[in-house]
Amino acid sequence: MKLKVILALFLLPTFIYSQQEAANWYFGVGAGLSFTSGEAVPLTNGVLNTVEGSASISDRNGNLLFYTDGSTVYNRNHEVMLNGNDLKGNVSSTQSAIIIPKPANPGFYYIFTVDKPDYFRVTNDPIEGVHFSEVDMSMDNGDGGIVLSTKNTHLVTYDPSDPLEKEFKSSEKISAVIAGDCVSYWVVTQFTNKFYSFRVSAAGVNTSPVVSTINNNFPPRINEQDLNVTAPGYLKISPDGKFMAAAYSGTSIGSPRSGGAKKTGKVFLYDFNDLNGRVSNEKLLLANAYPYGVEFSPESSKLYATSNNYNTEDVLQNGELYQFDLEATDIAGSATLINSSRNVAGALQLAPNGKIYRAGYSTDGGFVRWNLLSVIHNPEENAADVDYRHNSLDISPKVVRLGLPPFVQSLFNSNFEYENSCLGQVTEFTAEDAAKYDSFLWEFGDGATSTAASPSHTYNAAGTYTVSLTGIINGIPQDPVCEEVTIFEIPEVPSGFVLKQCDVQDSDPTDGIATFNLQLAKEELSEGQSGIQLYFYGSEADAISDVNNELTLDDIYRNTIPNEQIFVKISGFGSDCYDIGSFRLQTTESVDLTLDSANGCDLGDGTAAYDLATIAANARIDLGLSANVHLSFHASEDDAILGSNALPAEYITTPKTLYIRADADNICYGFGSIELEMISFPAVQSLLRLDGCAADFPLTLGEDLDLANPDAFTYLWSTGETGKTIEVNDAGIYSLQLTLRESGCRRSIDFNIEKYEAPQISEIGIVNNGNENDLTIYTNSEVENTVYALDDINGPYQSNPVFRSVPGGQHTVYVRNSRGCATGEMLVYLYGHPPFFTPNNDGSNDLWKPYDISEPGFRFEKMVIFDRYGKILSVIPKESKGWDGEFNGKPMPADDYWFEVKLENGKTFKGHFSLIRE
Numbered sequence: 001m002k003l004k005v006i007l008a009l010f011l012l013p014t015f016i017y018s019q020q021e022a023a024n025w026y027f028g029v030g031a032g033l034s035f036t037s038g039e040a041v042p043l044t045n046g047v048l049n050t051v052e053g054s055a056s057i058s059d060r061n062g063n064l065l066f067y068t069d070g071s072t073v074y075n076r077n078h079e080v081m082l083n084g085n086d087l088k089g090n091v092s093s094t095q096s097a098i099i100i101p102k103p104a105n106p107g108f109y110y111i112f113t114v115d116k117p118d119y120f121r122v123t124n125d126p127i128e129g130v131h132f133s134e135v136d137m138s139m140d141n142g143d144g145g146i147v148l149s150t151k152n153t154h155l156v157t158y159d160p161s162d163p164l165e166k167e168f169k170s171s172e173k174i175s176a177v178i179a180g181d182c183v184s185y186w187v188v189t190q191f192t193n194k195f196y197s198f199r200v201s202a203a204g205v206n207t208s209p210v211v212s213t214i215n216n217n218f219p220p221r222i223n224e225q226d227l228n229v230t231a232p233g234y235l236k237i238s239p240d241g242k243f244m245a246a247a248y249s250g251t252s253i254g255s256p257r258s259g260g261a262k263k264t265g266k267v268f269l270y271d272f273n274d275l276n277g278r279v280s281n282e283k284l285l286l287a288n289a290y291p292y293g294v295e296f297s298p299e300s301s302k303l304y305a306t307s308n309n310y311n312t313e314d315v316l317q318n319g320e321l322y323q324f325d326l327e328a329t330d331i332a333g334s335a336t337l338i339n340s341s342r343n344v345a346g347a348l349q350l351a352p353n354g355k356i357y358r359a360g361y362s363t364d365g366g367f368v369r370w371n372l373l374s375v376i377h378n379p380e381e382n383a384a385d386v387d388y389r390h391n392s393l394d395i396s397p398k399v400v401r402l403g404l405p406p407f408v409q410s411l412f413n414s415n416f417e418y419e420n421s422c423l424g425q426v427t428e429f430t431a432e433d434a435a436k437y438d439s440f441l442w443e444f445g446d447g448a449t450s451t452a453a454s455p456s457h458t459y460n461a462a463g464t465y466t467v468s469l470t471g472i473i474n475g476i477p478q479d480p481v482c483e484e485v486t487i488f489e490i491p492e493v494p495s496g497f498v499l500k501q502c503d504v505q506d507s508d509p510t511d512g513i514a515t516f517n518l519q520l521a522k523e524e525l526s527e528g529q530s531g532i533q534l535y536f537y538g539s540e541a542d543a544i545s546d547v548n549n550e551l552t553l554d555d556i557y558r559n560t561i562p563n564e565q566i567f568v569k570i571s572g573f574g575s576d577c578y579d580i581g582s583f584r585l586q587t588t589e590s591v592d593l594t595l596d597s598a599n600g601c602d603l604g605d606g607t608a609a610y611d612l613a614t615i616a617a618n619a620r621i622d623l624g625l626s627a628n629v630h631l632s633f634h635a636s637e638d639d640a641i642l643g644s645n646a647l648p649a650e651y652i653t654t655p656k657t658l659y660i661r662a663d664a665d666n667i668c669y670g671f672g673s674i675e676l677e678m679i680s681f682p683a684v685q686s687l688l689r690l691d692g693c694a695a696d697f698p699l700t701l702g703e704d705l706d707l708a709n710p711d712a713f714t715y716l717w718s719t720g721e722t723g724k725t726i727e728v729n730d731a732g733i734y735s736l737q738l739t740l741r742e743s744g745c746r747r748s749i750d751f752n753i754e755k756y757e758a759p760q761i762s763e764i765g766i767v768n769n770g771n772e773n774d775l776t777i778y779t780n781s782e783v784e785n786t787v788y789a790l791d792d793i794n795g796p797y798q799s800n801p802v803f804r805s806v807p808g809g810q811h812t813v814y815v816r817n818s819r820g821c822a823t824g825e826m827l828v829y830l831y832g833h834p835p836f837f838t839p840n841n842d843g844s845n846d847l848w849k850p851y852d853i854s855e856p857g858f859r860f861e862k863m864v865i866f867d868r869y870g871k872i873l874s875v876i877p878k879e880s881k882g883w884d885g886e887f888n889g890k891p892m893p894a895d896d897y898w899f900e901v902k903l904e905n906g907k908t909f910k911g912h913f914s915l916i917r918e
Helices: 005-009 163-168 518-526 540-545 612-623 637-642
Strands: 024-027 031-034 041-043 055-058 064-068 073-075 097-101 108-114 130-136 153-155 174-178 185-191 194-201 210-213 235-237 243-248 265-272 279-296 302-310 316-325 336-341 348-350 356-358 372-376 388-394 416-419 427-431 439-443 463-473 481-487 498-502 515-517 532-537 556-558 564-572 578-588 598-602 608-611 629-634 650-653 657-664 667-679 687-693 699-701 713-717 726-728 732-740 746-756 761-768 772-779 787-790 802-807 809-816 824-830 860-866 872-877 895-903 908-915
Touching: 024 041, 024 055, 024 064, 055 097, 064 097, 064 108, 097 174, 097 185, 108 174, 174 235, 185 235, 235 279, 243 279, 243 302, 265 302, 279 316, 279 348, 302 348, 336 388, 416 463, 416 481, 427 463, 498 515, 498 518, 515 518, 515 637, 518 532, 518 564, 532 540, 540 564, 540 578, 578 667, 608 612, 608 667, 612 629, 629 637, 637 657, 637 667, 687 699, 699 746, 726 732, 761 809, 761 824, 772 809, 772 824, 787 802, 802 809
Parallel strands: 498 578, 498 667, 598 667, 687 746
Antiparallel strands: 024 031, 031 041, 055 064, 064 073, 097 108, 108 130, 130 153, 174 185, 185 194, 194 210, 235 243, 243 265, 265 279, 279 302, 302 316, 316 336, 348 356, 356 372, 372 388, 416 427, 439 463, 463 481, 515 556, 532 564, 564 578, 598 608, 608 650, 629 657, 657 667, 699 726, 713 732, 732 746, 761 772, 772 802, 787 809, 809 824, 860 872, 860 895, 895 908
């Protein structure tokens, strides 16, 4: 029996498409809001329990799809989504997750997650950083599921060569907006002095980000509670994609004694380029604060921020809400305090109704159970007219905490609506706020255009089109707004289609009763189209009446009678297009496909690698199977029977039994099993570290492998050599691939070679203090336990590279380190002079002159002696033995005298000394 699509279309109400992807919010402790009616209506069916981050997404009609706290994903039924556990976000991360549609792929989404980048509350918990996972809404009978092959794909948002950055990986910030090309998105996150912009397109997530470096740096700063103070605070891109704001709750550790640890936070505004993802033009808007939430008005003309105010003892005094006018000449100077209260600074989030909602609980005991949100009703207005209503929205009995779910910010930009998205229908478009434009230019994505305010357009082919609307005011085109429009062609159910399953689940293989995986019909019924969803029913009436597709049969279904008829609704994702048809469930006799055991190579940790593709190819030959028989391998017998969770071609596991399913032309053919066994490999280390002083090279690699039977292996080095050992002259990583000749099993060994040069003195810094000098030794040694000695290679050695009060003359400085390579040394010649002399002819200190330096260039050119009044008493040539304390043959009295010495190298020294007479 068959219902044509034109009949099915009349059974549903007409849908007008608008920006309803943000229509359902889930946050806090079981809290939620619905905006499907235009105003905020509390929801009480949520199951989150999150202090801060969450994210949610609905379809274009405002139907909830799924939501998450960054760790667990819940489907529209508020149950854990298929494969939805163990994502790598954190409920204590400011923005633990954000959800992005996959362009040109209706029904596919990416969840980006952000971990908490510190050890606050949970010590020794590895910091995960930023990841993404793909959601396919066609999985689990339309309730959606995480695609395992993409689950927790890591994104590098740090410098891997920097140990501190590699440990902490990210801040707690993430935001997204549609790109200027209208066919992709930018997902932006921040860490230290960089922003990382990832492009999401129809091809997926580009894991190579656009990196923007900013002036200010916010590296991890860990306080005594193991909290990273620079990480918290929201990041938002403006709905028009032109600005970006970031709240940094702290920028340094601070101290209550110096003004409070929680008075170092700042809010910055940036320019964002939605064409190339670049961040630039950093502007400070707020300082000496503890900011948290930021949000833009719908038209991107105003910015709002929340901030906590602490006293010098770090006791919270009040929470504040500020507005900044982005059209002002002095944006920072436009800051206006909208509200000051006992509410902490929570999140700010723009809603589909154009209002901004504020989270945060009262400091007067509100953390345990606080049920009120605050609302900015007119965020485009100047501060005096925004109509802020404090603690005005009651979501009892659920609880507000700090966070609200972020969305792709361009969802809130003025846009357009459309209806009728089935191939063959006339699609009708309507501009929002049409009255403010003089004229329009529509581009429908297939080459056609229109200048009507509410045009109609018929597409000739199914597909995803980027529709652009440019409003014109006084002859000036405004920034275009754009949106993807998917036109669906619903495939018809093939006449006489039968889903067949082998009858192996009970004692009667001929009774026609078995358990079927109905989703195995998807490939045949959807004709390979993406964005097609299948819903299964026991009757045609059930299929027609189930408007929201909530009363479907389970995908795993045991038929009640042989040759049972099943009805299927085939629908375009999020559209009003569907068709209803039927097919039959039949059983077949199963062929036994049990195979001999297969061997895998030991990986050294109790697991082995198995090439299931090769095993399948060999099985076809051994069993004489035709080319149309497809084999899949499964971890459990139930998975094999149902055709679920097929294992990848390259499979790593401990030795175990795998179960085989065979299908011929999408019809169940048979089942079997195979034992996976492991070929042991002699124990060898996968990484060997060798080091030595430069004088020890070349080093011989491979001598220490200690293989019981070296001739049982072949050897292949990364240098191309095939001997058992090689000699290397340089530092680096050298790899050896060992292969057992008999089994072909392989193991790679990396040799990490360090080459230590003898420490060398690169420079000696000299500060002359008259008769003495201070020396600072600079070396190429970066090793701990580098030590220094003066004038004796045997020491004593000191760890401080500074020597003080070193007399003039020739000296030798020595340096060595714990690696024990040769000792570095350098000669140094220092100027110096005696502090006094006693010209009494006793043979000791009878003459005064600076200490002799034999090094060329350091000998004296001349020396002039002055009294305290500047009178020249003596000019002493370079060959002189010194001044005898006389002037014109008469002894000068005991006193202080001054001098000026010029060396052959042109340097001049001045100072004074004492003449002492006893």
